[in-house]
Amino acid sequence: MNRFQEIREEAYRANMQLPELGLVLFTFGNASAVDHAEKVFAIKPSGVPYADLSPDNMVIVDFEGKTVEGDLNPSSDTLTHAVLYREWPALGGIVHTHSTYGTAWAQAQRDIPIMGTTHADHLTTDIPCAPPMADEMIKGNYELETGHQIISEFHKRQLSPTEVEMVLIGNHAPFTWGKSATKAVYNSAVLEECAKMAYLALMINPHAPRLKRALIQKHFERKHGPHSYYGQ
Amino acid sequence: MNRFQEIREEAYRANMQLPELGLVLFTFGNASAVDHAEKVFAIKPSGVPYADLSPDNMVIVDFEGKTVEGDLNPSSDTLTHAVLYREWPALGGIVHTHSTYGTAWAQAQRDIPIMGTTHADHLTTDIPCAPPMADEMIKGNYELETGHQIISEFHKRQLSPTEVEMVLIGNHAPFTWGKSATKAVYNSAVLEECAKMAYLALMINPHAPRLKRALIQKHFERKHGPHSYYGQ
Amino acid sequence: MNRFQEIREEAYRANMQLPELGLVLFTFGNASAVDHAEKVFAIKPSGVPYADLSPDNMVIVDFEGKTVEGDLNPSSDTLTHAVLYREWPALGGIVHTHSTYGTAWAQAQRDIPIMGTTHADHLTTDIPCAPPMADEMIKGNYELETGHQIISEFHKRQLSPTEVEMVLIGNHAPFTWGKSATKAVYNSAVLEECAKMAYLALMINPHAPRLKRALIQKHFERKHGPHSYYGQ
Amino acid sequence: MNRFQEIREEAYRANMQLPELGLVLFTFGNASAVDHAEKVFAIKPSGVPYADLSPDNMVIVDFEGKTVEGDLNPSSDTLTHAVLYREWPALGGIVHTHSTYGTAWAQAQRDIPIMGTTHADHLTTDIPCAPPMADEMIKGNYELETGHQIISEFHKRQLSPTEVEMVLIGNHAPFTWGKSATKAVYNSAVLEECAKMAYLALMINPHAPRLKRALIQKHFERKHGPHSYYGQ
Numbered sequence: 001m002n003r004f005q006e007i008r009e010e011a012y013r014a015n016m017q018l019p020e021l022g023l024v025l026f027t028f029g030n031a032s033a034v035d036h037a038e039k040v041f042a043i044k045p046s047g048v049p050y051a052d053l054s055p056d057n058m059v060i061v062d063f064e065g066k067t068v069e070g071d072l073n074p075s076s077d078t079l080t081h082a083v084l085y086r087e088w089p090a091l092g093g094i095v096h097t098h099s100t101y102g103t104a105w106a107q108a109q110r111d112i113p114i115m116g117t118t119h120a121d122h123l124t125t126d127i128p129c130a131p132p133m134a135d136e137m138i139k140g141n142y143e144l145e146t147g148h149q150i151i152s153e154f155h156k157r158q159l160s161p162t163e164v165e166m167v168l169i170g171n172h173a174p175f176t177w178g179k180s181a182t183k184a185v186y187n188s189a190v191l192e193e194c195a196k197m198a199y200l201a202l203m204i205n206p207h208a209p210r211l212k213r214a215l216i217q218k219h220f221e222r223k224h225g226p227h228s229y230y231g232q
Numbered sequence: 233m234n235r236f237q238e239i240r241e242e243a244y245r246a247n248m249q250l251p252e253l254g255l256v257l258f259t260f261g262n263a264s265a266v267d268h269a270e271k272v273f274a275i276k277p278s279g280v281p282y283a284d285l286s287p288d289n290m291v292i293v294d295f296e297g298k299t300v301e302g303d304l305n306p307s308s309d310t311l312t313h314a315v316l317y318r319e320w321p322a323l324g325g326i327v328h329t330h331s332t333y334g335t336a337w338a339q340a341q342r343d344i345p346i347m348g349t350t351h352a353d354h355l356t357t358d359i360p361c362a363p364p365m366a367d368e369m370i371k372g373n374y375e376l377e378t379g380h381q382i383i384s385e386f387h388k389r390q391l392s393p394t395e396v397e398m399v400l401i402g403n404h405a406p407f408t409w410g411k412s413a414t415k416a417v418y419n420s421a422v423l424e425e426c427a428k429m430a431y432l433a434l435m436i437n438p439h440a441p442r443l444k445r446a447l448i449q450k451h452f453e454r455k456h457g458p459h460s461y462y463g464q
Numbered sequence: 465m466n467r468f469q470e471i472r473e474e475a476y477r478a479n480m481q482l483p484e485l486g487l488v489l490f491t492f493g494n495a496s497a498v499d500h501a502e503k504v505f506a507i508k509p510s511g512v513p514y515a516d517l518s519p520d521n522m523v524i525v526d527f528e529g530k531t532v533e534g535d536l537n538p539s540s541d542t543l544t545h546a547v548l549y550r551e552w553p554a555l556g557g558i559v560h561t562h563s564t565y566g567t568a569w570a571q572a573q574r575d576i577p578i579m580g581t582t583h584a585d586h587l588t589t590d591i592p593c594a595p596p597m598a599d600e601m602i603k604g605n606y607e608l609e610t611g612h613q614i615i616s617e618f619h620k621r622q623l624s625p626t627e628v629e630m631v632l633i634g635n636h637a638p639f640t641w642g643k644s645a646t647k648a649v650y651n652s653a654v655l656e657e658c659a660k661m662a663y664l665a666l667m668i669n670p671h672a673p674r675l676k677r678a679l680i681q682k683h684f685e686r687k688h689g690p691h692s693y694y695g696q
Numbered sequence: 697m698n699r700f701q702e703i704r705e706e707a708y709r710a711n712m713q714l715p716e717l718g719l720v721l722f723t724f725g726n727a728s729a730v731d732h733a734e735k736v737f738a739i740k741p742s743g744v745p746y747a748d749l750s751p752d753n754m755v756i757v758d759f760e761g762k763t764v765e766g767d768l769n770p771s772s773d774t775l776t777h778a779v780l781y782r783e784w785p786a787l788g789g790i791v792h793t794h795s796t797y798g799t800a801w802a803q804a805q806r807d808i809p810i811m812g813t814t815h816a817d818h819l820t821t822d823i824p825c826a827p828p829m830a831d832e833m834i835k836g837n838y839e840l841e842t843g844h845q846i847i848s849e850f851h852k853r854q855l856s857p858t859e860v861e862m863v864l865i866g867n868h869a870p871f872t873w874g875k876s877a878t879k880a881v882y883n884s885a886v887l888e889e890c891a892k893m894a895y896l897a898l899m900i901n902p903h904a905p906r907l908k909r910a911l912i913q914k915h916f917e918r919k920h921g922p923h924s925y926y927g928q
Contacts, residue, residue: 025889026882028814047927076918076926098814100889104896107812108904116339117404118260118330135910142914171907172813186258193257193332199900200336204431208340211403214370222308222374230308231279348571349636350492350562418490425489425564432568436663440572443635446602454540454606462540463511580803581868582724582794650722657721657796664800668895672804675867678831682838686772694772695743 004042004069007033008055011042014093014181015058019050021189022099029097030075033181034085039063041085041094045072065144076143083147084177088161093181095188098173101195102188105129106168112194114211115201119194120219121230122165126210127191128153129168150175166191236274236301239265240287243274246325246413247290251282253421254331261329262307265413266317271295273317273326277304297376308375315379316409320393325413327420330405333427334420337361338400344426346443347433351426352451353462354397358442359423360389361400382407398423468506468533471497472519475506478557478645479522483514485653486563493561494539497645498549503527505549505558509536529608540607547611548641552625557645559652562637565659566652569593570632576658578675579665583658584683585694586629590674591655592621593632614639630655700738700765703729704751707738710789710877711754715746717885718795725793726771729877730781735759737781741768761840772839779843780873784857789877791884794869797891798884801825802864808890810907811897815890816915817926818861822906823887824853825864846871862887 002008014031018024027050032043042058059070063086065079075081081094105112111126112119119127130153137145150167154160165187166176176187201208223230234240246263250256259282264275274290291302295318297311307313313326337344337359344359346352351359362385369377382399386392397419398408408419433440455462466472478495482488491514496507506522523534527550529543539545545558569576569591576591578584583591594617601609614631618624629651630640640651665672687694698704710727714720723746728739738754755766759782761775771777777790801808801823808823810816815823826849833841846863850856861883862872872883897904919926 025885028817045928046925073925073928100892101896103812103814104893104900107893107897108901110901115403116335118335121260132908132911135908138910138914142918171811171911189257196332197336197339199896200333200431201339203435203899204336205340205342212364212367214367215364215403218370218374229278229305232277232305347635348567350567353492421489425562428564429568429571432565432663433571435667436568437572437574444596444599446599447596447635450602450606461510461537464509464536579867580799582799653721657794660796661800661803664797664895665803667899668800669804669806676828676831678834679828679867682834686838693742693769696741696768 004035004038004040004060005055007035007040007042008058008060010093010181011044011058012053012055014095014185015044015053016050017182017185018095018097018188021185023097023188023192024050025098029095030077031093031095031181031185032075032081033093034091036085036089040068041081043074043078043081045070046075048072077146079141079143080147080150080175083144084150084175087147087151088177090162090179091177092179093184094175094177095181095184096173096175097188097192099188099192099195101199102168102174102191104199105195106173107171109170112168112191112198114216115198115208116211117215117219118197120211120216121223122187122190122194122220123163124216124220125159125164127166127168127194128157128159128164129170132170132172146172236267236270236272236292237287239267239272239274240290240292242325242413243276243290244285244287246327246417247276247285248282249414249417250327250329250420253417255329255420255424256282257330261327262309263325263327263413263417264307264313265325266323268317268321272300273313275306275310275313277302278307280304309378311373311375312379312382312407315376316382316407319379319383320409322394322411323409324411325416326407326409327413327416328405328407329420329424331420331424331427333431334400334406334423336431337427338405339403341402344400344423344430346448347430347440348443349447349451350429352443352448353455354419354422354426354452355395356448356452357391357396359398359400359426360385360391360396361402364402364404378404468499468502468504468524469519471499471504471506472522472524474557474645475508475522476517476519478559478649479508479517480514481646481649482559482561482652485649487561487652487656488514489562493559494541495557495559495645495649496539496545497557498555500549500553504532505545507538507542507545509534510539512536541610543605543607544611544614544639547608548614548639551611551615552641554626554643555641556643557648558639558641559645559648560637560639561652563652563656563659565663566632566638566655568663569659570637571635573634576632576655576662578680579662579672580675581679581683582661584675584680585687586651586654586658586684587627588680588684589623589628591630591632591658592617592623592628593634596634596636610636698765700731700734700736700756701751703731703736703738704754704756706789706877707740707754708749708751710791710881711740711749712746713878713881714791714793714884717881719793719884719888720746721794725791726773727789727791727877727881728771728777729789730787732781732785736764737777739770739774739777741766742771744768773842775837775839776843776846776871779840780846780871783843783847784873786858786875787873788875789880790871790873791877791880792869792871793884793888795884795888795891797895798864798870798887799868800895801891802869803867805866808864808887808894810912811894811904812907813911813915814893816907816912817919818883818886818890818916819859820912820916821855821860823862823864823890824849824855824860825866828866828868842868
């Protein structure tokens with residue numbers, strides 16, 4: 001048994017969930033799972049259809065983005081994953097999609113406002129939209145800089161990546177993460193649903209207010225607080 | 233055979249219909265079925281995926297929200313169900329979802345206006361949106377107070393829960409009910425469809441009028457009046 | 465073999481296509497197939513789920529709406545079908561749905577404008593929206609009057625039911641027809657798609673013009689004119 | 697084995713993908729695959745349901761639109777395909793659909809603006825919308841002139857058909873192409889997704905800017921430039 005078998009299988013399962021949940025068209029997305037002890041992660045090979053994936057063809061990559069094991073090229077977004085794992089050791093998995101509503105908000109260059117309890121069940125703030133990157137960053141090491149853009153936006157807004165597990169890159173698309181790759185996929189689906197609900201709510205009532213503080217706190221805490229009572 | 237077998241099976245079947253009808257993402261919803269003679273109801277266990285449900289793992293709860301039978305935690309919304317069953321003995325089943333269009337109207341803090349016969353086939357009024365709860369209610373016994381908010385909104389508007397079997401909680405999402413859990417699920421799907429149709433109609437024509445009285449009466453009565461002639 | 469076997473089977477197949485094409489929720493729709501020689505038609509029984517239908521439980525009804533054969537109540541919309549068959553002998557089948565986008569235009573009380581060739585492939589005019597019926601008509605024999613409303617709207621606009629095989633009833637929903645029940649179902653799907661495309665086009669560009677005359681003629685004639693060259 | 701077996705099979709597979717990808721309703725679309733050496737292409741027979749297609753009933757047509765092999769009438773859009781293959785020898789396959797969002801932009805007579813990296817991954821310009829054709833062209837050889845309209849629009853805008861593999865015909869619908877029929881189908885799905893995302897982005901923020909030049913270049917080049925690093 002391969003020593004990276006566990007992250008291979010987790011990354012494989014997470015990637016396979018993306019088309020099942022309607023979050024990707026063709027190969028427009030990728031998921032990875034990390035082994036922080038070994039400082040490597042398993043990620044989808046670039047441009048390979050989901051139907052052809054298996055745990056065996058996941059690519060094992062180190063935190064500099066160098067391939068450790070595997071014959072295929074890793075996802076073109078590999079360096080973004082690498083930066084986030086390196087900087088944020090709490091992350092167990094990362095997902096990138098171009099899901100329709102999330103991407104539309106990114107193209108609109110707008111944070112997804114927190115307008116309901118569906119959103120507050122998962123995070124207490126708007127889903128941040130980082131501005132499009134500066135031209136020098138784009139022309140330089142683009143995917144590495146995408147990771148830097150995410151981290152610098154979180155610093156600027158004083159957000160914690162364990163409390164806010166999702167971001168939009170302006171004009172690009174969502175990235176999500178979590179303590180596991182499965183949780184990161186879950187967060188991608190949550191982002192897409194919140195993106196759609198916020199869109200519709202603002203079309204119905206352009207003056208609809210953001211969710212009030214007491215409801216934000218209550219819903220987040222019943223799922224995530226020290227006295228949470230959701231789940232088993 | 234378990235003495236609560238009937239409500240276990242009804243609650244199970246109702247919960248399983250929610251993902252089939254596209255009304256829930258992941259575990260964002262729950263259904264219950266009541267036994268008014270025994271003053272208990274069967275409800276979905278909290279946070280358990282639909283694929284793992286069975287009649288056996290439905291949780292049996294009394295009208296104070298205390299577990300009577302079952303090893304799993306009941307839905308975190310259990311106290312809302314309990315209050316509604318206690319106050320409204322005509323209810324046989326209750327469903328809570330975060331269905332997309334219904335939730336968008338809740339986030340917009342707007343009643344869903346009665347604009348067509350699809351709506352009038354089921355109720356003669358707008359689908360009421362109760363205002364977001366007061367901060368004290370939220371910080372107190374939140375789910376219990378959610379039940380109170382629904383009942384007090386019905387009192388304020390002089391609505392009958394046997395005539396209007398659905399409500400939105402502002403900034404939160406829909407609750408529906410009916411003489412059985414199956415009927416409550418049906419009402420959740422009806423609410424979602426009416427929510428979508430009203431949204432689209434107002435986008436096409438922001439000045440579209442509400443349905444006129446004669447059509448409201450006719451459509452409701454042909455399905456529900458003393459001389460109804462719909463169905464077998 | 466039953467002497468109405470042919471229309472029973474055609475009506476059955478047409479009804480079964482409605483959920484397959486996503487045109488109905490629950491039992492919100494019905495299809496019928498006519499035998500003009502016998503002056504009867506086969507129609508869906510009222511309120512029966514599609515999964516429980518069979519050719520045998522289609523109800524055979526005459527042009528006054530009286531049941532000729534069958535133990536179940538026919539669709540509550542039976543008299544509308546009866547009026548249309550009686551007045552328009554060219555009709556072989558009729559379908560009524562509450563399909564989402566078509567119904568939204570009916571609720572908006574707007575004709576669906578002819579904005580593209582998809583629409584012109586099927587008819588050369590806007591899809592007419594008859595105004596909501598007068599109160600006396602609604603309080604009288606409602607379903608019969610619904611048929612009259614359709615026919616009188618076609619007279620008023622000088623439309624031919626063999627050229628325009630679809631209509632919206634204001635605040636209610638679409639009716640479609642054709643030389644067979646299968647064609648009527650096809651027209652229901654066409655109406656829904658044209659309704660969605662016109663909605664989206666007007667959201668993108670509220671000043672988008674209607675299709676110009678030369679394109680209307682060309683597309684309609686290549687499918688339906690004396691020198692048509694579409695199909696086999 | 698038939699000497700046109702290869703293009704028959706490629707055209708068949710491409711046509712079958714159209715309903716699988718949700719790009720066509722009924723028979724509203726067609727795909728073809730070309731053999732430039734033989735100056736013929738295989739195309740869908742007109743009006744035949746997708747379920748009845750096989751490699752054997754694809755129609756083999758020459759670049760004047762004359763049937764070379766096959767008993768069925770070729771697609772009514774055959775001459776448009778013929779013109780494009782004749783003028784643009786780099787094309788291996790062509791697809792025409794009436795996909796919902798793409799067609800809505802065509803009906804709105806608007807180019808689909810390049811607003812995000814999903815779009816820039818595939819082309820560096822807006823997706824052009826050719827104006828509706830002049831009346832003389834419509835009344836003349838309509839499908840032939842549709843091909844001319846596409847080519848003349850590309851000349852006018854100085855676009856290359858190998859860089860921009862898609863177009864809208866105003867008031868009509870999309871055409872896409874590629875080095876193979878499979879690639880042309882892929883481009884139809886990409887166009888539909890970009891059409892939906894641009895629509896939603898502009899509804900969220902009517903003032904959202906087009907994508908900036910550095911991002912356009914970067915995304916296109918990482919997939920298609922001399923130093924591309926997407927895929928295997």
